[in-house]
Amino acid sequence: METHNIHIVPTRNNGWAIAVEGTGGATSHYPSQAEAIAAGAMKAKRDKVELVIHGSDGAVQRTASFDQTIGP
Incomplete structure (x- = not known):
């Protein structure tokens, strides 16, 4: 299975x-880096x-x- 890492990036409009x-491209936008990190971390954990x-x-x-692969 191919994995797609998640990036928190600045936008042109701050x-x-x-x-x-x-x-x-971007999948969702947030006003602050902290909000984007919180949402991105949830997605990274899930994925x-x-x-x-x-x-x-x-x-x-x-x-x-958040690569929690379990097993041999």
């Missing part, structure tokens, strides 16, 4: 967006993928792994 790799948080300059600030 907001924040959740962008899923491979989808070609068991990486959450990649970008700063206002677009550079990666940090990542969080």
